[in-house]
Amino acid sequence: MTVFLFRRLLSALAVLLALSILVYGLFYLMPGDPAELACGKRCDVSELAQVRHAMGLDRSIVAQFWTFISSLFVGHSYDTGVGTTWCSAPCLGFSFQSNEPVTQMLLDRLPVDLSLALGSAVLWLALGIGFGLFAALRPNGLRDRMTTLVAMTFSATPLFVLALLLLIVFCVWWQVLPFPTYVPLTQDPGQWFENLLLPWLAIALVTAGNYLRLTRAGVLESLGQDHIRTLRAYGYSERRVVLRHAVRGALPTLATMAAVDIGGVLAGAVFTESMFGLPGLGKLMVDSANNVDLPVVTGITLLAAFLIIAANAVADVLYAVLDPRVRLA
Amino acid sequence: MPRRIRLAAAAVGLTALVGSLTAACGGSSSTSSAAAFDAANCTGGTLQVLDQATEDTGLDPAELYTSGGGAIPRLLFRTLTTRDTTAGADGRTVVPDLATDTGEPSANATVWTYHLKSGLKYADGQAITSADIKYGVERSFSSELAGGPPYLRDWLIGGETYQGPYGANPDLASITTPNATTIVFHLRKSEGDFPYLAAETQFAPVPKAEDTGKNYNADPVSSGPYTIQNFTKGKDLILTRNTYWSKSTDSQRLACPDTIDISFGLSATVIDQRLAASVGQDADAITTDTDVDAATLAKAAVQPSLKARLTSGNFPDTTYLAFNTTKAPFNNILVREAFSYAVDRTALVNAEGGSQLATALTTFTPPSIGAAYHPYDYFPAGATGNAAKAKQLLAQAGYPNGLTVQLAYDNNDPQDAAALQQAYAKAGITLKLNPIDDSSYDSVVTNTTTEPALSLFGWGADWPSGAPFLTPIFDGRDIVQGGGNFNLAQYDDPAVEKQIDQINQITDFTKAQQAWGDLDAQLGKLALDVPLYTANDVVLHGSSVKNTYVDQWRGWYDISSVSVK
Numbered sequence: 011m012t013v014f015l016f017r018r019l020l021s022a023l024a025v026l027l028a029l030s031i032l033v034y035g036l037f038y039l040m041p042g043d044p045a046e047l048a049c050g051k052r053c054d055v056s057e058l059a060q061v062r063h064a065m066g067l068d069r070s071i072v073a074q075f076w077t078f079i080s081s082l083f084v085g086h087s088y089d090t091g092v093g094t095t096w097c098s099a100p101c102l103g104f105s106f107q108s109n110e111p112v113t114q115m116l117l118d119r120l121p122v123d124l125s126l127a128l129g130s131a132v133l134w135l136a137l138g139i140g141f142g143l144f145a146a147l148r149p150n151g152l153r154d155r156m157t158t159l160v161a162m163t164f165s166a167t168p169l170f171v172l173a174l175l176l177l178i179v180f181c182v183w184w185q186v187l188p189f190p191t192y193v194p195l196t197q198d199p200g201q202w203f204e205n206l207l208l209p210w211l212a213i214a215l216v217t218a219g220n221y222l223r224l225t226r227a228g229v230l231e232s233l234g235q236d237h238i239r240t241l242r243a244y245g246y247s248e249r250r251v252v253l254r255h256a257v258r259g260a261l262p263t264l265a266t267m268a269a270v271d272i273g274g275v276l277a278g279a280v281f282t283e284s285m286f287g288l289p290g291l292g293k294l295m296v297d298s299a300n301n302v303d304l305p306v307v308t309g310i311t312l313l314a315a316f317l318i319i320a321a322n323a324v325a326d327v328l329y330a331v332l333d334p335r336v337r338l339a
Numbered sequence: 340m341p342r343r344i345r346l347a348a349a350a351v352g353l354t355a356l357v358g359s360l361t362a363a364c365g366g367s368s369s370t371s372s373a374a375a376f377d378a379a380n381c382t383g384g385t386l387q388v389l390d391q392a393t394e395d396t397g398l399d400p401a402e403l404y405t406s407g408g409g410a411i412p413r414l415l416f417r418t419l420t421t422r423d424t425t426a427g428a429d430g431r432t433v434v435p436d437l438a439t440d441t442g443e444p445s446a447n448a449t450v451w452t453y454h455l456k457s458g459l460k461y462a463d464g465q466a467i468t469s470a471d472i473k474y475g476v477e478r479s480f481s482s483e484l485a486g487g488p489p490y491l492r493d494w495l496i497g498g499e500t501y502q503g504p505y506g507a508n509p510d511l512a513s514i515t516t517p518n519a520t521t522i523v524f525h526l527r528k529s530e531g532d533f534p535y536l537a538a539e540t541q542f543a544p545v546p547k548a549e550d551t552g553k554n555y556n557a558d559p560v561s562s563g564p565y566t567i568q569n570f571t572k573g574k575d576l577i578l579t580r581n582t583y584w585s586k587s588t589d590s591q592r593l594a595c596p597d598t599i600d601i602s603f604g605l606s607a608t609v610i611d612q613r614l615a616a617s618v619g620q621d622a623d624a625i626t627t628d629t630d631v632d633a634a635t636l637a638k639a640a641v642q643p644s645l646k647a648r649l650t651s652g653n654f655p656d657t658t659y660l661a662f663n664t665t666k667a668p669f670n671n672i673l674v675r676e677a678f679s680y681a682v683d684r685t686a687l688v689n690a691e692g693g694s695q696l697a698t699a700l701t702t703f704t705p706p707s708i709g710a711a712y713h714p715y716d717y718f719p720a721g722a723t724g725n726a727a728k729a730k731q732l733l734a735q736a737g738y739p740n741g742l743t744v745q746l747a748y749d750n751n752d753p754q755d756a757a758a759l760q761q762a763y764a765k766a767g768i769t770l771k772l773n774p775i776d777d778s779s780y781d782s783v784v785t786n787t788t789t790e791p792a793l794s795l796f797g798w799g800a801d802w803p804s805g806a807p808f809l810t811p812i813f814d815g816r817d818i819v820q821g822g823g824n825f826n827l828a829q830y831d832d833p834a835v836e837k838q839i840d841q842i843n844q845i846t847d848f849t850k851a852q853q854a855w856g857d858l859d860a861q862l863g864k865l866a867l868d869v870p871l872y873t874a875n876d877v878v879l880h881g882s883s884v885k886n887t888y889v890d891q892w893r894g895w896y897d898i899s900s901v902s903v904k
Contacts, residue, residue, distance in 0.1 A: 040778075041776040041778050041779035042776070042778030042779050042782075043779075043782060046782050046822065048485055048486060049485045049486065050404055050485060050486040050487060050488070050489070051404065051488075051489070051781075051823075051825075052488075052489040052811065052819075052823050052825060053485065053489065053822070053823050054489075054819050054821070054822075054823050055819070055820070055821040055822060055823070057482070057485065057492070058822060058823070060482035060485075060502070061482045061485045063482070064482040064483050064485075089483070089552075089553075090483070090551065090552035090553040090554055091481055091483040091484065091503075091505040091550075091552030091553055092505060092550055092551060092552035093552065095554065105395070107395040107396050108395045108396060108397055108556070108557075108572045108573075109397070109553045109554060109556060109557075110557070110572065118571075174608065174609075174612075177609065177612060178612070181612075181616070181618065182612065182616040182618065185618050185619075188619065189609065189612075189613050189618075189621070191602060192574070284606050285606055285608075285609065286609075287602065287604060287605040287606065287609060289571070289573050289574040289604060293573070293604060294573065297393050297395065297573070297604075300777075300778065301395070302778060303395075
């Protein structure tokens with residue numbers, strides 16, 4: 011297992027380095043010039059050159075990339091006009107837009123996505139696996155068909171439409187929940203829960219369908235296998251056969267998918283954040299890309315890549331734990 | 340200030356769906372509270388502001404590019420002058436703020452002197468001095484704090500080469516402060532509109548000892564009625580009272596609410612929903628940057644309680660079809676006239692959401708600019724275009740079989756280009772659509788080397804006067820080679836430049852506006868562009884917010900006047 015983890019870590023670092031080179035490279039091919047945006051309207055050529063110099067964008071791309079990589083490990087000092095600020099390692103630079111240290115910006119926003127991912131995952135796993143089993147117990151019966159139909163309808167609904175419908179139903183018609191705004195867990199757990207319920211529900215309803223299908227298919231597949239026939243022959247109840255034994259067949263796939271999906275939400279749930287006004291990584295990414303804010307775009311890309319790689323690693327480990335056949339020597 | 344109006348087609352479709360759902364449900368909006376607004380007894384409560392802006396760039400008065408000091412910045416920054424805080428046409432007037440008057444000009448309007456009122460203080464209790472205002476203006480020249488309007492650099496003597504107070508030559512000699520309450524600006528040319536520029540945030544005082552350079556945008560020192568309690572960029576800004584601010588020195592801000600809680604980064608659809616529903620705290624909510632969508636407008640038509648909460652106003656802006664007259668075929672005035680005749684303004688207004696949201700224009704200056712609007716329609720296209728006349732002109736110009744040209748537009752706003760394409764087809768003009776990515780549109784079009792022959796553009800006035808509306812567009816000396824050129828016609832006539840200089844010397848505002856209006860009416864004959872429409876801002880507020888009006892300087896709510904009590 012140690013060798014397995016070590017190998018994973020090395021390849022993760024290689025992927026991150028390759029990604030940062032790619033983001034830097036793409037940035038220079040992208041339309042839009044951050045210096046022009048910072049300079050404002052009717053900014054003439056000489057003024058633009060000064061701004062570009064002040065932003066450090068007049069240096070070669072290699073020099074800029076080197077500053078970026080070295081700041082990650084040893085930190086970097088930045089000119090504020092009246093003095094300098096020190097950005098300590100791991101320093102991802104300062105945002106062109108807000109002049110805040112990118113590392114801090116990411117740390118401020120990560121709890122939003124962490125809250126979103128964990129809460130919604132609990133919901134979608136409960137809904138997906140629960141109804142998947144419910145459907146699998148009587149395959150092709152009315153309740154199986156109805157459950158699958160409802161689940162597929164939710165899966166096929168674009169998140170921003172579902173989000174709006176939830177807002178209208180819960181916040182305008184019934185007025186049982188507030189229009190969401192992010193309240194940190196540490197500040198008020200009750201408010202945190204109340205405000206995140208709708209975003210959780212939106213993500214869970216859209217995502218749960220896949221889990222339902224996988225659970226149902228996995229369980230039905232296991233039910234056709236020899237050991238299940240033996241268990242039935244021993245006289246175990248159908249409920250026990252399904253819940254204790256057949257479900258195991260579906261678990262490795264479910265765990266893998268859950269790890270990757272959770273990693274995806276952690277790395278930024280763009281539509282959910284936008285529709286519910288939650289200041290998370292996804293929204294920051296979109297805003298920063300629109301403003302050609304290279305340090306922030308790079309920072310989020312790296313963090314997102316890291317989270318997805320980590321999620322994949324967790325998925326692999328889970329798979330190994332749940333299915334001894336794939337375990338490495 | 341160029342301004343392009345966004346209307347995402349997808350969002351409209353979506354909100355139409357949602358709007359019809361809420362309409363079907365019946366009005367759930369609460370009714371407004373009974374007591375009428377009373378300025379003498381309006382203080383208290385918390386005003387909620389729901390905005391789309393993320394305010395990532397923060398609140399540095401040097402970097403902000405506002406019109407008339409903006410909405411939120413004006414709560415924090417007092418400037419030498421400001422806009423008259425009143426509903427109606429008077430809202431376009433400039434009035435004193437920190438200064439005792441709107442400025443004493445020299446005979447030819449090249450030297451402007453201001454005296455500060457007495458008893459002015461920052462939120463930390465320090466006195467505001469003229470040196471602080473000089474320092475504030477000087478900071479805006481620093482390339483670390485770029486982003487503000489370009490006028491100071493152009494107008495002040497030595498402004499073109501001055502690098503701001505952080506470099507080797509920190510002093511800008513053309514601003515002098517003979518004493519702590521007097522400040523004098525020496526301009527290199529006559530500028531009768533200087534009092535209007537002095538309402539911008541660059542004229543807010545900044546105490547040198549508190550300046551943190553690029554970090555100042557997170558925590559600026561307030562001179563206005565409120566001060567920052569908490570500011571998280573991208574999330575929220577909470578303002579509380581500046582206890583050192585006194586109403587006795589400030590006649591332009593009522594500052595009724597005790598607290599102002601601003602939420603950033605909300606989606607436009609959600610803002611409209613929340614304001615329409617007015618549930619709980621949202622009854623005390625308002626927005627400073629979000630127009631109502633088509634669905635809410637439709638809902639308001641059948642719901643009087645909602646309609647009562649809609650306010651409409653105008654920011655003087657024009658969306659127009661820009662010709663690059665240095666390029667064929669637009670170097671030929673007959674072709675430009677043909678394009679003017681063939682335009683279908685009704686289709687464009689409809690593309691923008693209908694007559695409530697846009698008004699067709701045949702003049703470059705819109706009516707909302709005030710006295711500088713002189714109506715004319717030299718190439719009458721009627722409501723839907725005069726294709727016959729356009730064809731005839733094209734034949735005269737040597738295009739008897741019509742012509743094909745590319746139309747450049749911002750890919751975020753495809754609806755106007757599509758409407759134009761259809762209308763021009765009737766006159767034998769084939770428009771090939773050339774969408775350009777939003778993030779680079781301005782830089783492609785405003786660069787003389789990359790400017791297309793034909794493009795869709797918008798222009799808004801930095802203040803309600805003909806000067807900032809016409810000069811950047813038609814003054815040949817403003818053709819900037821390379822980037823940042825807004826004279827898209829690349830029109831260059833020394834006689835017009837001389838006229839512009841003469842009008843700039845007029846310090847009587849009414850007379851100056853008449854002259855600007857005359858100039859627009861004169862330039863209109865040259866068909867240097869096709870004016871299309873001006874956008875109307877229709878905004879909604881929560882059911883308990885009082886004294887809500889849209890100020891006619893900017894076309895948005897004046898939140899320094901509203902009350903939630």
